[in-house]
Amino acid sequence: MDTTKLRLFAAVAGIVFGLGGVFALAVALTLALAIYLGTVGATFTVAALFLSAACICLFLFLQPNRSSADELDDIEDATADALADLPFDALKSIVEKRPLTVAALALVAGYSVVKDPAAVARHAQRFMVGLI
Numbered sequence: 001m002d003t004t005k006l007r008l009f010a011a012v013a014g015i016v017f018g019l020g021g022v023f024a025l026a027v028a029l030t031l032a033l034a035i036y037l038g039t040v041g042a043t044f045t046v047a048a049l050f051l052s053a054a055c056i057c058l059f060l061f062l063q064p065n066r067s068s069a070d071e072l073d074d075i076e077d078a079t080a081d082a083l084a085d086l087p088f089d090a091l092k093s094i095v096e097k098r099p100l101t102v103a104a105l106a107l108v109a110g111y112s113v114v115k116d117p118a119a120v121a122r123h124a125q126r127f128m129v130g131l132i
Contacts, residue, residue, distance in 0.1 A: 026050065 026046055033042035095102050113120050 029049075030039075030042045030046045033045055036042075037045060
């Protein structure tokens, strides 16, 4: 089985078990409180507790006191960081997939630098100018 499918299956199983755990916790808390408050009172108390926890999480994670410009700056910084790491991630994946090809290309590049360094410098300069 492919590792991507296994990860997806693990994520789905984690979500299902997590939701089941929260449901079991809510039922257990309701049954425990039903002794003191009655079934209806315990149900509303547990619902209020979970609603309060949800509101606190919304407030903490959405951070309503931050302006949209600050949020946009954070997104731009995160995107720039991700794009800066992209070439290195691509090189790493190429080396992992085809190590012999990369070794052969490195050998050819090293040989051409040793054989004619001036020509390699000219080609590198043309390449850089072409990128601009």
